[in-house]
Amino acid sequence: MTQTITTKLRQSSVSHAAIIWGLRVALVLALLGAWLLGTGPAEVSPLILPEMTTVFSSFISMFTDPVIWQAAGVTVWAMLVAFALAAGVGLAVGFIVSRSSMLSATFEPLFAWGYIFPVALLYPLFLIWFGVGVESKIFFAFINAVFPIAFNTVKGLRNIEPRYLKVGQAFGASKTQIDWHIKPGAAWPMILAGLRLGAAMVTINVVLAEVLGAKAGLGYELQQAANTLQIADSYAVILYLIIITAILLGVMERLLRPRHG
């Protein structure tokens, strides 16, 4: 009885998943179809939408070109460094601030505000401070990512379910033991959410910084191609960017996934 129910459930969830995947594939095909339609019968200017075949041939010729891989290396490196810094600083600051209710009350709104502030406005200043190098990019992405991480860390550590603290108290945990054995575990889902947000912030903002002003990286290559009207090349660089950031976010997502309910 139970077995038939589970099999039924499994079958229905399998067909459910199949439908979703089918829809996704259909969506991609529709996009590609629209592209073909646009460059074909609709005669959209190749400056706006180049032909699919030219984009793919430039994608493939870039594949064997060391320039694109060097640029990708610069971009990925900046993302990783910025994320490591933002995670380290955000967690540490969040932890310290959470220790005192006065500090938390002071900083929580600041973190929330820093989180929604359009840091892009300050990028010209960063360029003056750090020069048009990797430092500006890293700092820019770091500033964008550090606030959600710090904010969520404080929120998580300040809002521990009272029953977990009660268990600690009942089982004789010292203040330090509560800090190390209970609070981080109880706050972890919230902190993880902050780190995931931070990871997304980093990938978006490194590329944005490279487009706004840089000397290397995929964003810079994209900007160069667009400036010289190599539209097919810009589309190809965008494809590389999508693939690389998707892989990077996928890996981070996997690393930062909670282990259990």
Add this chain to the structure above:
Amino acid sequence: MTSLVVEHLSVSYQTSVGTEISALKDVNLQIEFGEFVTIIGPSGCGKSTLLHAMGGLLKPSSGTISLDTTVLTEPSPRDAAFVFQDYSLFPWKSVIENVGVGLKFAGGSARDIQEKAAAQLEFVGLSQFADRYPSELSGGMQQRVAIARALALEPKFLLMDEPFGALDEQTRRNLGRDLTKILTDTGQGVALITHSLEEAIFWADRIVVMSARPGRILEEIRVEAPRPRDLSYMTTPEFAELRAKIFDLLEFQHA
């Protein structure tokens, strides 16, 4: 012989508007090592407050809790360990780590903690779930883990706050039957809060019946039948008589 002694215990709260609410008033109670005491009373009568005070989780307004002659002012899990109604296991720790938390807080060696926790887990029949997480276990199993967590400290007394309150009837009965065996084997003194007449009688050497707020002890009733009892005890005339008596006590104060 060790005993847990509650003397002239009163607990009152200050509400947000400044009025004082008296939750417990002059409660005196003594539980001997190896004795099983159940505490029953209408909801809001302060029975949970009493248990929390006994576990050192709550500061009494006046009166004392002592183990023999030593006054307890803070939680001392090796003397009196707590089992919560909602289990309150740590979801981020594996089952065996949960069983070992008390030992860990007490500062045992990793090896010692592991061995003792494994032994307790075996004792409650959940060895095969050692490396699972609480969310993968049923409510009844989680409560067993919480009981193992309390027993791991080899406490002299066990304080159980409606431990079966969140479980369905069948699970309650099964867990209850297993627990009879477990607690008879270990020999702790137990204070167990319940709102079920059947549970209160079935388990107890002594039943403490409490009044509505402010909580006072109305009557203490001794149950003479030897423990552990068989489920068939619930069909005896003695059981029915006790049930009627407590029912009267509880109903009378509602009037």
